[in-house]
Amino acid sequence: MMDYMGSDVTVVNSARVSFGKKIPRGRIYLTEKDENLIKYLAKHKHMSPFGHCFATFHVKAPIFVARQLVKHKFLRWNEISRRYVDEEPEFYEPKTWRGRSKDKKQGSDGVVYPKAETDFIGYTSLRVYKELLEEGVAPEQARMVLPQNTMTEWYWSGSLDAFADMCNLRCASDTQYETRLVARSIGDQMKRLFPVSWPELVKVNGYQKEKLEDINKWEDANPVNQAWYDGDGGELFE
Ligand SMILES: Cc1cc2nc3c(=O)[nH]c(=O)nc-3n(C[C@H](O)[C@H](O)[C@H](O)COP(=O)(O)OP(=O)(O)OC[C@H]3O[C@@H](n4cnc5c(N)ncnc54)[C@H](O)[C@@H]3O)c2cc1C
Numbered sequence: 001m002m003d004y005m006g007s008d009v010t011v012v013n014s015a016r017v018s019f020g021k022k023i024p025r026g027r028i029y030l031t032e033k034d035e036n037l038i039k040y041l042a043k044h045k046h047m048s049p050f051g052h053c054f055a056t057f058h059v060k061a062p063i064f065v066a067r068q069l070v071k072h073k074f075l076r077w078n079e080i081s082r083r084y085v086d087e088e089p090e091f092y093e094p095k096t097w098r099g100r101s102k103d104k105k106q107g108s109d110g111v112v113y114p115k116a117e118t119d120f121i122g123y124t125s126l127r128v129y130k131e132l133l134e135e136g137v138a139p140e141q142a143r144m145v146l147p148q149n150t151m152t153e154w155y156w157s158g159s160l161d162a163f164a165d166m167c168n169l170r171c172a173s174d175t176q177y178e179t180r181l182v183a184r185s186i187g188d189q190m191k192r193l194f195p196v197s198w199p200e201l202v203k204v205n206g207y208q209k210e211k212l213e214d215i216n217k218w219e220d221a222n223p224v225n226q227a228w229y230d231g232d233g234g235e236l237f238e
Pocket of ligand 1: 071072073074075162165166169170174175
């Protein structure tokens with residue numbers, strides 16, 4: 001989390017302005033009536049009052065995760081550029097390989113132990129990448145040999161309702177595990193900032209009970225690379 005603006009009080013005041021009313025200045029807690037208003041707004045999809053609250057995250061994740069998350073058009077996105085940066089890249093390395101699911105939409109199921117030489121992740125391409133740079137090739141072209149598990153980072157900003165839309169899709173069980181981790185981390189922080197609004201907006205099955213640690217327990221052998229996610233979200237957000 002880099003920055004945020006607004007609170008549940010902002011949501012209530014934005015809605016009450018229609019009647020020329022607002023929570024008295026200085027009161028930062030919500031009454032039951034205020035909470036019921038937020039519930040009503042979320043239930044009936046009156047989304048505009050949620051659009052006055054904002055947050056900014058600095059996310060670090062593999063390119064294949066970023067490639068999925070960038071599709072959320074209402075969240076503003078500024079990403080590191082390997083045209084300009086040619087420092088040694090970091091790579092996400094799964095500790096286990098998940099099997100192909102019979103249900104295509106589910107993506108993966110169970111664990112497999114492939115004989116294929118998975119050492120290719122990073123190391124071969126890293127060697128070629130460095131050689132190309134040493135031979136004078138421009139970073140904007142040399143980066144073509146880097147794989148999808150290369151780590152990238154971006155600033156991600158948007159309104160409370162836009163982040164909730166993203167989490168409703170990306171915390172669901174049909175979203176790829178690694179992508180869910182990012183969405184869930186953001187969700188956990190948004191819930192702390194907007195404790196009344198967030199649970200009303202994000203209604204994914206099991207979401208309120210599930211915690212980041214539970215997602216990690218989803219596989220005994222955790223495929224998350226500790227280099228980019230250390231279990232408490234601390235590595236994801238600077
Ligand atoms: C499990 C899963 C699998 C996916 N698979 C694929 C895939 O195979 N290929 C692929 O390309 N994408 C895929 N996607 C991405 C998906 O198609 C959406 O692009 C992505 O989820 C962003 O959703 P969104 O457009 O609702 O989000 P946002 O862009 O954040 O939009 C939020 C909401 O704003 C409104 N809105 C957005 N844009 C407009 C507009 N131009 N005009 C009017 N209203 C608008 C809509 O109500 C929208 O729901 C997948 C997503 C998920 C969750």
